[in-house]
Amino acid sequence: MIAEPRAQPPQARGTLRGDAVAAHRSRSQRLGAAQLLDWLAVTYLVLVVLAALAAEYLPGLAAPTASVGEFSQAPTLTVNGLLGTDALGRSIFSRVIYGARASLAVACIATAISLTLGLALGMLAGFYRGLIERIVDLYANTVASLPPILLILGLVAATGPSLFTITASLGILGIGTYARITKGGVIAQAEREYVLAARALGAKDSRILTLELLPNLLPTLTSVVPPLMAGLIVTEGSLSFLGYGIPPPTPSWGGMIAGSTDLLNRFPLLIFGPILAIVLTVFSLNTVGDRLARRISLREGQL
Amino acid sequence: MSDPDAPLLDVEDLSCDIDTPVGVARVLRNVSLRLAQGRTLGLVGESGSGKSMLIKSILDLAPRAARVTGRVMFEGVELTGMRAAERRKFVGRRVGVVLQNPMTSLNPVVHVGRQIEESARYHLKLSKAQAREVAIDLMARVGLPDPRDSYSHYPHQFSGGMKQRVTIAAALACEPDLLIADEATTALDVTVQKDILDLLQMIQEERRMSMILVTHNLGIVAGRTDEVAVMYGGRIVETARTNALFRSPRHRYTDALLAAMPRADHAAHTTLRTIAGQPPDPLQPLAGCPFAPRCPVAEARCADSMPPTTFEAADARAFACYVPRTLVAPPPAEVH
């Protein structure tokens, strides 16, 4: 029992070992790579937001409608030629940045609408239950029964494409999702002791809602916002692709892709810019959302 | 390759280290034990002493992140170094396993008949009909009512005790030479525990199987085992014939364990003795005896270096302790 273990031939390993502890060697590498990815995603998003906000002040960046050179040129190492030029000689890079402005504006404003109204309605529905809950459920189910893009498509077909229409409809349709999530969170939290304690102390409902419940709902909500925003960007992109989205001359990623499809066989690189932008943005938002979600589940697990 | 005089199971210097996010856990340290044919071994220890990991390491079921070193021989055949698939096939045919929680040991979406017979079907190459008969026969053997009907029932249709009988039946399908019951009765009601243990004992006697009963409950090993091995902190601290161990333990931990047992011959309102302190942390193993921090008579050298193993052939005993108990009767229990 006390002798040193002899040198042994390597143990034959089985293959059916699906357990959660990762293989020893690559674990530290894996954690490092995942963290790096998360930070890259955040950096990219920050850059995109800054670029979109300060587009006019970026040195050397041409206006999205200005012609900067030959038609459909391949990417060069100049500021304006970074992603090439489109069929009308405009800088794709510039149009991508201004397109970011449009997409992000739609996504952010719509999210703001959905989040505030959804949060309010969800809290009321989860706290008071009864009729409000029925209404909120009905609304959420109705909205969920059709892809939002269909409903907006119909609306835009009827009233014509406009930034306002799209943003407002996305905002209103999104209320259901946030309301449902909030409601679920409130119902789960309402059973917990700190709420009962607050009630026992005679706190008013509004106080309980804002000071006790809300802070505990925020982590879940924040982890859900990035992927939902990514969904909005995709929806807006799809609408623009079909011609029912952001109206020209404002550049939009979906519109840029749609506009280049005719010329693909001769100038395939035309779509590279907007595709890269949209995929990177959606991917980064999803990654950030994943990271936040993991953080929360770790915290909850420790309770 | 098989040696008829060799012990059924021969574990030599088995160690197991597991890589965790916070360091390397030394779960097993230089464990050696032997089990002869037809004998029953009780493997006793607290939670975290490494007894389940010992079983898993012997059967090559340790988690991915575990590194196992040492030698395991079964019926004279060396298992370590065998290719994984070969080893699994060899061991699966000869060793039956019963786990602790009958609720989770059975696949909820597969009917029990199949779960009982599948080992036999595969290893013994039985046909569907033959396997079915074997399963029904086993179900009757372990005391399940209406085997022909119950064959196609699902696990959730059985009670806890019945489920455990199902797992025992499944473990016996290939007529194994060794049955390992890892805390097989811990999750059951006390009345059912006795029935299950009696069943295991009866089957063992019938088939002259060897058996390992893994438990934290000394009461279980008392009348039902030939030998006992006591584990603490990943090491085996003492092994001996059961009667000898109970009559006069040598290692201090065994002594403390026995003293903590409530006994029928204690007077009413006897204060139960506990063992002060915490179990050892596998992430920070001591150089010396793992029980040293909690031992009432530990000396300085106990924590510094691992005591050498002392053998006492009379009781087939082996223990590692610098200050073992002398062979006297245990102190009388305190009475209030």
Added chain:
Amino acid sequence: MRSTRVLYLRAVGLRLLAGVPVFVLVTFAATALSDLMPGSAAQTILGDSATPQQIATLNAQYGYDQPLLVRYVGWLGRLLRGDLGQTLYSQQSVFGLLLERAAVTFEIALLAMLVALAIAIPLAMLSALAPGGPLDQLVRGVSSVMLSVPIFVTVVVLGFIFALVLRWLPATGWIALTSDPLGNLRQVALPVMCISVSQAAYFYRVTRNEIVATLQEDFVLLARAKGIPTAYILLRHVLRPSLTPVLAVFGLSMTYLLGGSFIVESYFAVPGIGWTLLSAVKIHDLPTVQGILSVVVVVYVLVFMLVDIGYSVIDPRIEIA
């Protein structure tokens, strides 16, 4: 003790009932939308050169001059009699049109799902056997990226590769399955590919996580202890319990596909429900729009009901009530 049959019927009935208000809301909204259009539908049909009398006559004929509620109730009434009306321009039966087009979309959706499952499940199993290993990391990374690619990007890229560059597949058009199966297969390939790419990524993710969890169960440990081969354990013991969430995802996906496939359909000029809806919306063909929306909502309710029932089939422990 109620018989299982009664329980099943009750469950089905309740779910169908819950779908009714949703149905009413959606179809009512569709009717209301037509009010927002500039000019009337009649004007759109007759064109710019129509005289006010012609417009008025057409309006009266179709009932467009009546208030919203009346129009809606009228439509609902006809619906309950089985009459979905006729398309605005070609006077074709909406019902007949729907059947024709729905069959196309259904074929594509079903094939896409099957392809996605065929790719996702084996990959998920392989990944789950070595979580954190190189294959797992690679496939997970790829699937994350694929989930971030919008469908309209996928159609452009895949269309480019397969139709323009490699010229293996036709870019547009449709050949009915009944008339020429092989030709149909060539037409269906691109749409199916595009849809199955993101579906596969989604299924893969869900299945992989579920299998990893199942593999940690005691009964898998026991099965390994019995010495049974890995493949058997995977197929007979692991797969079935892991499929439950896949079923839910499957159900959800089907519903979205039926309505949301129009990007794929319009790009590849495939005459399915989505493309029909798109065209109908463009030309303000209200009867068709309402017909399609009704069908989509009904399918949604049915699919969710089937998913619920499916749960209890896969896992005998789950009761339907």
